[in-house]
Amino acid sequence: MANDHKELKYEIITNVGIVSEQSGGWKKELNRISWNGGEPKYDLRDWAPEHEKMGKGITMTEEELRSLKKVLDTEIGYLDSDM
Incomplete structure (x- = not known):
C-alpha cells in the first residue's frame, strides 16, 4: 500500500497577534498563513x-x-452589559 501523505508546507506571512501563552513557551497565535503555496488565510x-x-x-x-x-x-x- 502506497503512502499518500503529503508533506504540509506553510509560510507565516503575518503574525497578527498572540492571544495567550502557555507553559513551555507555546503560544496561541492569529497569523496569516499560506498553506502549500496557496492564497494566505x-x-x-x-x-x-x-x-x-x-x-x-x-x-x-x-x-x-x-x-x-x-x-x-x-x-x-x-458580557459587558452583564457586569
Missing part, C-alpha cells in the same frame, strides 16, 4: 516557541474572519 492555533510544531487550529478566509468579528463583538457586548 487567517489561522488561529497553538505554536511551539520556534514554530517548529503546531497544534490543531482553524483557518479562515477574510470574509469568515469578518463574520467572526461580528459574532465576537455581539458576545462581548453581552
Whole structure:
C-alpha cells in the first residue's frame, strides 16, 4: 500500500497577534498563513516557541474572519452589559 501523505508546507506571512501563552513557551497565535503555496488565510492555533510544531487550529478566509468579528463583538457586548 502506497503512502499518500503529503508533506504540509506553510509560510507565516503575518503574525497578527498572540492571544495567550502557555507553559513551555507555546503560544496561541492569529497569523496569516499560506498553506502549500496557496492564497494566505487567517489561522488561529497553538505554536511551539520556534514554530517548529503546531497544534490543531482553524483557518479562515477574510470574509469568515469578518463574520467572526461580528459574532465576537455581539458576545462581548453581552458580557459587558452583564457586569
